[in-house]
């Protein structure tokens with residue numbers, strides 16, 4: 691099994707998530723979600739990958755921002771649909787489905803925020819940790 695494609699370039703990371711931000715999540719699973727998003731962005735030809743966070747009363751949002759070419763119309767049509775979503779040869783189209791499953795298991799979600807010639811942004815949402823609730 692090929693784990694990385696030789697064509698894939700390593701992007702630069704622009705991590706703007708405050709180091710002190712805390713979320714209630716399974717570290718490995720969240721890592722997996724970020725890995726799936728990062729890999730997709732690399733495969734699309736992203737040069738710089740950004741991450742920003744917003745801490746709200748009810749939820750935390752994490753935006754994963756790339757400067758790739760944006761989603762093709764076909765990818766956009768079947769995004770988050772198992773096996774149908776892939777536009778890559780050898781792609782399963784499961785990466786975003788799995789990411790959504792993991793986010794929903796946390797009580798959160800993932801959504802496409804925007805995509806165009808300037809790049810693509812996915813938004814992850816996690817419910818805020820409730821104290822004593």
Ligand SMILES: Nc1ncnc2c1ncn2[C@@H]1O[C@H](COP(=O)(O)OP(=O)(O)O)[C@@H](O)[C@H]1O
Pocket residue numbers: 726730731734756758759760761762765770775776777778780781782783784785786787810
């Ligand atoms: N950041 C991105 N930029 C451009 N296209 C993307 C991006 N993320 C996903 N895609 C498109 O969405 C499709 C589905 O992604 P995914 O569910 O991870 O399946 P796979 O990676 O196996 O194709 C990809 O094949 C690709 O066409």
Ligand SMILES: [Mg+2]
Pocket residue numbers: 726729730784785786
């Ligand atoms: Mg993928």
